């Protein structure tokens with residue numbers, strides 16, 4: 001097994017991920033699946049107090065997101081339709097990251 005370590009900076013925090021593969025191609029392919037960019041600050045309030053979060057909606061839809069701990073805005077990771085292990089950060093049509101302000105949702 002080959003391993004490759006990568007670091008993602010989310011706000012003021014750093015997250016270290018180790019991916020594995022049987023050979024160089026596979027380990028790079030696994031690394032590619034975490035192809036999202038670093039996120040410097042909240043797109044709503046500008047805070048760098050960001051964290052990662054996950055939730056499951058209706059018992060089946062799994063969401064992973066970057067959360068702002070100050071204003072509770074949320075930037076959800078998308079998954080590729082043909083490969084649900086490949087994550088990217090959702091963007092608006094304008095190309096900006098798709099930050100959503102916090103709103104209380106009825107469950």
Ligand SMILES: [Zn+2]
Pocket residue numbers: 042043044045046047068069070071072073
């Ligand atoms: Zn914020």
